[in-house]
Amino acid sequence: MAPRRSWANLPADLVAEIARCLPCVADHVQAARACRTWLQGVLMGPYPLQLPWLLLPHQSAAALPPGATRTASFFCVLCNRTHRVAVPNHTGGARFFGAYPGGWIFLAYGQSCGHGLINLRTREGLDLPDEAIGWGGLASRHPIFIRVATLSAPPAAPLEGCVAAAIVTDLTPRHFFGPPRITLWRMGSRLGSCLFQFEAEDVIYHDGAFHFLSDEGDLLVCWPEFQDEAPLERLQVRQEIRSMQGYVLNNGARYLVESRGELLMVLRVQPPEEVTSQFRVFRIMQELAPDDDQAHDVWTELSALDGRMLFVGRGCSRSFEAADFPGTQEGVYFLDDGSFHAAPMICYGYGARQYGCCNNGVWSGPPDHVRYWFPGQRPSTYSSPIIDSAVQVMVQHVVLCLN
Numbered sequence: 067m068a069p070r071r072s073w074a075n076l077p078a079d080l081v082a083e084i085a086r087c088l089p090c091v092a093d094h095v096q097a098a099r100a101c102r103t104w105l106q107g108v109l110m111g112p113y114p115l116q117l118p119w120l121l122l123p124h125q126s127a128a129a130l131p132p133g134a135t136r137t138a139s140f141f142c143v144l145c146n147r148t149h150r151v152a153v154p155n156h157t158g159g160a161r162f163f164g165a166y167p168g169g170w171i172f173l174a175y176g177q178s179c180g181h182g183l184i185n186l187r188t189r190e191g192l193d194l195p196d197e198a199i200g201w202g203g204l205a206s207r208h209p210i211f212i213r214v215a216t217l218s219a220p221p222a223a224p225l226e227g228c229v230a231a232a233i234v235t236d237l238t239p240r241h242f243f244g245p246p247r248i249t250l251w252r253m254g255s256r257l258g259s260c261l262f263q264f265e266a267e268d269v270i271y272h273d274g275a276f277h278f279l280s281d282e283g284d285l286l287v288c289w290p291e292f293q294d295e296a297p298l299e300r301l302q303v304r305q306e307i308r309s310m311q312g313y314v315l316n317n318g319a320r321y322l323v324e325s326r327g328e329l330l331m332v333l334r335v336q337p338p339e340e341v342t343s344q345f346r347v348f349r350i351m352q353e354l355a356p357d358d359d360q361a362h363d364v365w366t367e368l369s370a371l372d373g374r375m376l377f378v379g380r381g382c383s384r385s386f387e388a389a390d391f392p393g394t395q396e397g398v399y400f401l402d403d404g405s406f407h408a409a410p411m412i413c414y415g416y417g418a419r420q421y422g423c424c425n426n427g428v429w430s431g432p433p434d435h436v437r438y439w440f441p442g443q444r445p446s447t448y449s450s451p452i453i454d455s456a457v458q459v460m461v462q463h464v465v466l467c468l469n
Contacts, residue, residue: 090147091114091116121162122141122451124139126446129158137150143394159448163212164214170186195251198249198260209236210237213406215269226298230251246265247263250276266281279321319380324385331348332345332347333348344431347368374396375388379403382452382455401453402426402451404450421449
């Protein structure tokens with residue numbers, strides 16, 4: 067009987083071909099750890115295109131014994147598995163409220179304060195404002211908690227060229243139970259540079275401006291303007307309201323996502339006290355009213371997704387093409403974000419903090435069909451799930467470090 071040949075003797079180019087058949091980047095790490103030959107084959111790349119992962123918070127944030135490493139659970143759509151990945155130890159118990167490409171996670175270390183931005187790969191951390199300037203100028207500072215935020219550009223040095231925008235709650239007693247507010251600031255500033263009322267459901271940076279989506283489907287477009295030598299807190303914001311026409315249901319969460327160069331609105335249909343049952347997707351069209359010569363912006367519903375994979379999460383929605391990921395399906399991929407409007411719970415912990423984590427899945431329609439992920443997932447005491455494209459960057463970095 068011939069002796070068994072070692073897998074380590076496979077040529078590196080053959081290993082590279084095997085690696086190309088592995089859809090999940092976490093599997094590349096396991097292959098790279100096998101031996102030097104497999105490491106070289108994996109490094110020959112290129113890495114397959116990746117979809118965002120779903121960060122699933124634990125039920126509670128346990129205290130770590132000395133020398134232990136904190137991990138988080140991430141669900142990969144491509145391999146339909148959950149992976150445990152090391153994260154910075156000091157993120158335990160933080161509330162996650164978004165992600166940005168390149169490895170960045172938005173989080174609040176103190177639930178309603180201690181806002182920050184951390185890179186899971188480099189461990190670099192940046193502070194975000196806990197206060198914003200009111201109409202009274204620098205003398206009028208309002209404490210805020212950030213519900214969702216996004217950026218105009220990657221937060222690379224020099225930071226002054228990067229602007230952030232956020233949907234916030236004003237923590238002053240007079241405004242706490244009122245509508246949400248929005249604020250913008252230049253990265254590096256510890257103060258939001260403005261604070262004004264707008265009942266926003268989502269925000270995205272698109273076509274050179276921040277677009278805030280109202281609960282009625284209207285858009286507030288904000289162009290930040292500043293001079294590089296001006297103080298960080300000084301930021302001018304030019305605004306324009308785009309009143310959208312057309313009948314759109316006013317119940318359910320709304321999201322903005324850029325797909326194929328255009329802005330889409332995704333409407334989540336979820337009856338009270340029930341799970342998500344449907345999504346509707348709209349694009350902006352211009353139509354002439356019968357009694358008016360001017361064209362008006364109208365939300366027009368798409369009849370089909372046409373191969374789109376829409377990952378929706380406030381401030382961090384992404385669009386992909388199903389054709390680029392063999393074995394996947396078009397659809398709207400969603401997570402449990404029902405705590406977005408739960409300011410009293412987040413800020414003051416009225417009752418026990420309970421962030422829902424079970425209403426996640428993919429809607430592949432029309433016709434309507436929803437496949438739920440982790441329907442039995444118990445609530446978390448510190449965060450809702452987030453859609454995250456950061457962890458793959460970190461996992462790829464692990465492969466390079468093995469070299």
